[in-house]
Amino acid sequence: MQKKLSLIAFSGDFDKLTAVFTLATGAAAVGYEVNIFFTFWGLDAIKQKRGRSFVGGNWLTRMFGFMMGGLSAAPNSRFNFCGLGPRIFRHLMRKTHVATLEELVDAANALGVNLYACEMAMHVLGLERKHFVHEVKDVLGVATFLQISEGGQTLFI
Amino acid sequence: MATHTLDITKDHCPMTFVKTKLKLAQMAQGDVLEVLLTDGEPLNNVPRSAAEQGYKVLGVEHVEGDVHKVTIQK
Numbered sequence: 001m002q003k004k005l006s007l008i009a010f011s012g013d014f015d016k017l018t019a020v021f022t023l024a025t026g027a028a029a030v031g032y033e034v035n036i037f038f039t040f041w042g043l044d045a046i047k048q049k050r051g052r053s054f055v056g057g058n059w060l061t062r063m064f065g066f067m068m069g070g071l072s073a074a075p076n077s078r079f080n081f082c083g084l085g086p087r088i089f090r091h092l093m094r095k096t097h098v099a100t101l102e103e104l105v106d107a108a109n110a111l112g113v114n115l116y117a118c119e120m121a122m123h124v125l126g127l128e129r130k131h132f133v134h135e136v137k138d139v140l141g142v143a144t145f146l147q148i149s150e151g152g153q154t155l156f157i
Numbered sequence: 158m159a160t161h162t163l164d165i166t167k168d169h170c171p172m173t174f175v176k177t178k179l180k181l182a183q184m185a186q187g188d189v190l191e192v193l194l195t196d197g198e199p200l201n202n203v204p205r206s207a208a209e210q211g212y213k214v215l216g217v218e219h220v221e222g223d224v225h226k227v228t229i230q231k
Contacts, residue, residue: 026171029178030206097167099175107175 004033004152006145011157012041014074014086014101020045020157021104028111033152036108037145039118043125044068045105046115046132057126064125071101109135116140116148159185164193165203166224173199174206177229181212184231189215196223203227 005027009020020036028034038046049055050070056062076085093100099107108115115136122128122139129139140148163180165173177192184190194200204214207229215228 022171025175029171029174030202031210096169098169099172103172107172107179110179111175 001151002033003027003031004035004149006035006037006149006152006154008145008154008156009036009038009042009045010040011077012044012068012074013077014089015077016157017042017045017071017074018101018104021101021108022099023155024113025099025104025107025111028108028113034108034111034113035116035145035148036113037116037118037140037149039121040125041068043117043121043127043132044074045071046117046136047071047127048131048133055127055131057128061126065127071105074101114148116145158187158189160189160191162191162193165199166193166195168199170198173203177203177207178210181207181229181231186231188231190229190231192227192229193220194225194227196225200225200227204229 007020007024024034024036047070050072052066052069052073054062055065074086075083079085090100117132117136117139119139119141161180161184163176165176168176173194180190192203194203204217204227208214213230215230217225217227220226
């Protein structure tokens with residue numbers, strides 16, 4: 001039976017998303033089935049628009065959408081320095097031949113990592129399936145995620 | 158039967174595994190991949206994970222310094 005790793009990506013922070021995609025790509029590359037369930041701030045990582053844009057169902061969620069932004073607007077959990085922190089990290093990663101967050105996301109897609117979006121968080125934040133990248137396999141609730149992750153390891157980041 | 162090469166001596170985890178896996182996926186059955194890698198995590202785990210996934214590890218040889226060559230057949 002294939003080994004399995006399921007990750008709950010709750011955080012939308014640059015460093016924590018880097019951890020999510022490092023684990024996901026590493027596990028997929030050594031033969032694991034990998035599932036990532038994006039919820040709350042983690043949904044920023046799978047938005048089609050990687051910068052800042054007014055996505056949402058009403059003015060409040062559109063404001064939220066703009067402030068949260070997408071993958072390339074993700075802030076650091078520490079030493080963010082008004083958005084300068086992730087830029088410094090990206091520079092250091094390139095300089096030391098470590099994959100950047102965007103490269104890890106591309107690798108995850110190439111390796112067939114399964115991406116899922118949380119239905120409830122999408123509803124709260126006014127997001128729809130059309131706002132996400134086409135690699136998102138499905139929109140799920142807790143019960144289906146538990147079913148998918150059963151028998152493997154699960155991490156919450 | 159073709160022979161492919163892959164240099165991951167400058168890469169770090171997880172891209173060492175990722176590049177090896179993606180390269181093997183592109184190759185035809187029976188093709189051989191020569192991977193240049195460094196001591197430590199890549200040397201310990203690239204051949205092991207390749208074998209676990211059903212690929213045949215034909216050999217591991219020291220090249221120079223901390224560089225080794227792992228030969229894998231698909």
